[in-house]
Amino acid sequence: MYQPMPMPQINITILKGEKGDRGERGLQGKFGKTGSIGARGHVGPKGQKGTMGAPGDRCKNHYAAFSVGRKKPLHSNDYYQTLIFDMEFVNLYSHFNMFTGKFYCYVPGIYFFSLNVHTWNQKETYLHIMKNDAEVVILYAQVSDRSIMQSQSLMLELQEQDEVWVRLFKGERENAIFSDEFDTYITFSGYLIKHNAEP
DSSP states (O other), X not given: OOXXXXXXXXXXXXXXXXXXXXXXXXXXXXXXXXXXXXXXXXXXXXXXXXXXXXXXXXXXXXXOEEEEEEOSOEEESSSOEEOOOOEEEEEGGGOEETTTTEEEOSSOEEEEEEEEEEOOTTSBEEEEEEETTEEEEEEEEXXXXXXXXXXXXXXXXXXXXXXXXXXXXXXXXXXEEOOOSSSOOEEEEEEEEEETTOO
């Protein structure tokens, strides 16, 4: 009869070798999910006062507008007359001088102007809108047996210190515009459309 022979027991810890060299670094793994935002930290200490900055540009307004009226009629046949107004509807920053009857440009740019008058029957109506001392446009109505409203408008490019005003022309015929103390028939208006500082 066969009888197995007993195998001897081997202590593996005795056979363990020395520690090997460190291997090369492996490839980078995938990024993990973004974590939640942490709590806000404490307020840090107050910093030192900074140095003073460079001075800024001088502040300028970029608006100009006026609208004035006249309740008195005006006649002229011997000499030119500046049209003076006695009512202020709008006079932003007082750029329109009520004593001289002239708009003074303080903000260079492109302006729109409008003049409205009422003619006088059997009389000529002859005015100019003036820029400084030059006639720019005319408002004219021939002698008629009817009195009607007449208007003139234009745009002008103005430089600082330019003046815009209305002049009653002298002529061979009696030149007049009508108005009365009850209603306002004569108006002159202007406003800035684009100032020169804009691109």
